[in-house]
Amino acid sequence: MGESVPLPAQAPAPFEQIMLPHLDAAYSLARWLLRHEHDAEDCVQEAYLLAFKAFARFRGGDGRAWLLTIVRNACYSRMRKSRREEPAVAFDEQLHGAIEDTSGRADFWQRADIREALDRALDRLPAEFREVLVLHELEGLAYKEIAAVAAIPLGTVMSRLARARARLQAELRQLTQEDSPR
Amino acid sequence: MNCDDTRRLLDADVDGELDLARHLEMAAHLQSCRDCAQAAEASRARAAALREHLTRFPASPALADRIRQSLPARSARNPAPAWNFWRLAGGAAALAACVAIGFGWGTGRARSVRMADEAVADHVRSLMVSHLTDVASTDQHTVKPWFAGKLEFSPPVVDLAIAGYPLIGGRLDEIAGQPAAALVYRRRQHVINLLIWPAAAGSVGAGRHRRDGYEAESWTQDGLNFVAVSEIPAAELADFVALYRARVP
Numbered sequence: 342m343g344e345s346v347p348l349p350a351q352a353p354a355p356f357e358q359i360m361l362p363h364l365d366a367a368y369s370l371a372r373w374l375l376r377h378e379h380d381a382e383d384c385v386q387e388a389y390l391l392a393f394k395a396f397a398r399f400r401g402g403d404g405r406a407w408l409l410t411i412v413r414n415a416c417y418s419r420m421r422k423s424r425r426e427e428p429a430v431a432f433d434e435q436l437h438g439a440i441e442d443t444s445g446r447a448d449f450w451q452r453a454d455i456r457e458a459l460d461r462a463l464d465r466l467p468a469e470f471r472e473v474l475v476l477h478e479l480e481g482l483a484y485k486e487i488a489a490v491a492a493i494p495l496g497t498v499m500s501r502l503a504r505a506r507a508r509l510q511a512e513l514r515q516l517t518q519e520d521s522p523r
Numbered sequence: 524m525n526c527d528d529t530r531r532l533l534d535a536d537v538d539g540e541l542d543l544a545r546h547l548e549m550a551a552h553l554q555s556c557r558d559c560a561q562a563a564e565a566s567r568a569r570a571a572a573l574r575e576h577l578t579r580f581p582a583s584p585a586l587a588d589r590i591r592q593s594l595p596a597r598s599a600r601n602p603a604p605a606w607n608f609w610r611l612a613g614g615a616a617a618l619a620a621c622v623a624i625g626f627g628w629g630t631g632r633a634r635s636v637r638m639a640d641e642a643v644a645d646h647v648r649s650l651m652v653s654h655l656t657d658v659a660s661t662d663q664h665t666v667k668p669w670f671a672g673k674l675e676f677s678p679p680v681v682d683l684a685i686a687g688y689p690l691i692g693g694r695l696d697e698i699a700g701q702p703a704a705a706l707v708y709r710r711r712q713h714v715i716n717l718l719i720w721p722a723a724a725g726s727v728g729a730g731r732h733r734r735d736g737y738e739a740e741s742w743t744q745d746g747l748n749f750v751a752v753s754e755i756p757a758a759e760l761a762d763f764v765a766l767y768r769a770r771v772p
Contacts, residue, residue: 356594359735361587362650365712366754368582382586389590405736405754446561447568456576463577477538478573481756484540503534506569 356396360389363405366480367412373475374416374468388415406486413472413490420468445510454517462512470505477502524548529559537566539758574759575687579712634725639732639739641698642750646716646737649694649705655714656692656707666693670704676747678704678719681770688715688763698750699724708763715753715763722748731757740764744771 367388371381388411392399399407449455463471472491476482482490484498493501524532524545529552535541536549553560649655658669667680673695682690688708696705696718703720727748732739738757741750742764751764 357591358647361590362647363736364582364587364590365579368586369580372580381580382583382589385582385586386590386593390593393594401735403736445565445569447564450565450568450572456572459573459576460578474573474577478570479577479579481754481759484535484538499535506534510569 356393359404360408363408366405370412370475371416373471384415384419388412406490410490455513458513458516462509462516465512466508473501474505524552526559533563533566537570581712635728635730638699638727639741642718642739642752643734643737645696646752657694659692661690674702676721679771683766686766710755713753713755718750720748722746
C-alpha cells in the first residue's frame with residue numbers, strides 16, 4: 342500500500358475512453374434501424390465524429406445513452422434521405438388502440454420455433470418499434486433513458502413499448518404459422 | 524389494485540419500473556389472482572426470450588480502427604477539464620485510492636462508492652485495450668489455479684454457464700492500490716467483470732452503484748471484497764451476483 346501504481350503507457354483520450362466501449366451498442370442499434378451492415382458501419386462512424394465534436398457538451402452521466410442518442414439521430418436522417426422507410430406508427434395506433442394482451446402465455450415464449458423467429462419478427466416491425474425494443478430488451482435501457490434517446494415523453498415510451506410487443510407477438514404468430522402449416 | 528390496473532402496469536413491473544409501493548401492491552394482487560399471475564409469468568417469459576434470443580450485432584474490429592483513425596488528433600480538444608480530471612482520477616484507479624488511504628478514508632459509504640468507481644474504471648479499461656483476459660478459459664479448474672502464485676489470496680471461481688453466465692477467463696487487475704483477481708463472465712454479448720481482492724485494508728460492503736451507464740454491485744464475504752460490473756440491467760446483474768454467491772463454497 343502507498344506505492345504509486347504505473348499508468349498505462351499512453352492513457353487514451355477521454356473521448357475514446359468513455360465512448361469506444363459503447364461501440365457494440367451503437368453498432369447494434371444502427372444495424373437494427375438501418376437493416377444493412379455497411380450503412381450501419383458508415384452511420385456509426387459518422388455518429389462518432391459528431392459525438393467527438395459535441396463532446397464538450399457532454400457533462401458526465403450515462404455515456405452510452407448520450408452516444409446512442411447521436412447514433413439514433415444519424416440513422417433517422419439517413420433513413421429520411423434514402424426514404425427507405427416510412428414511419429408506420431400512425432397506422433399502428435389505430436390497430437392496437439387497446440393494449441391488453443402483450444405477452445400471451447409463457448409457454449409461447451419458450452417454444453424453440455418462436456425463439457428462432459424473433460430476429461425475423463423484429464425485422465418486420467416499423468423503425469419506431471424496432472428502436473424501443475432494441476433499446477429496452479437488448480441494451481437494457483430504462484424507460485427514462487429511452488425517452489431521452491428517442492426524444493419522446495415517458496408515457497409514449499410505455500405505450501410504444503406495449504404496442505411494439507403486441508406487434509412482435511402478432512408477427513411471431515404469423516411467421517411460425519407460415520413456417521409450419523398444420 | 525384490481526385486475527385492470529394490474530394488467531396495465533404488469534409490463535412496467537416486470538421491467539423494474541414501478542416504485543416500491545406499487546410493486547408491493549401488485550405482488551399482493553398476483554398472490555390472489557391466478558389470471559393475473561399467469562399474465563405476469565408470460566411477461567417475464569417474453570422478457571427472457573427477447574434478452575436471450577434476439578441478436579445483438581457486434582461491431583467489427585475494423586470499424587473500431589476506422590473510428591479511431593478518423594478522430595482528430597488526440598488531446599487537441601479535450602473539453603471539460605473538471606470532468607477529464609475526474610475521469611483520469613477514476614481511470615488511474617489506484618492513484619486516487621492511494622491518496623485516499625494516505626489521508627484516511629472517509630465514511631464506509633464513501634469508500635464503497637470510490638471502490639465501485641474504480642471497479643467501473645477497471646471494467647471500461649478491460650473492454651478498451653482488448654485486454655479482457657490473461658487466461659482465456661471456460662473451465663473453472665483452469666482459471667482458479669492460474670491465479671495461484673500470482674496473488675496472495677485464492678479467488679473463488681465458479682461456473683455459471685448453465686445459468687446463462689459462461690465464464691470466459693481471468694485477468695490480474697488492481698483496485699484500491701492492491702492486486703485483484705478479475706473473473707470475466709459473459710451474458711449474451713455483454714461482459715461482466717467480477718473484481719475480487721482482500722478486504723483487510725477496508726471492506727467495500729454491500730451496495731449498488733450506477734455510473735456512466737454501467738451497473739456495479741458490491742459485497743464483502745469471507746475476508747474478500749467483490750464488485751461485479753457490467754452494462755447489463757441492474758436486475759440481471761443482481762441475478763448474476765445471487766447465483767455466484769449461492770455457489771461459492
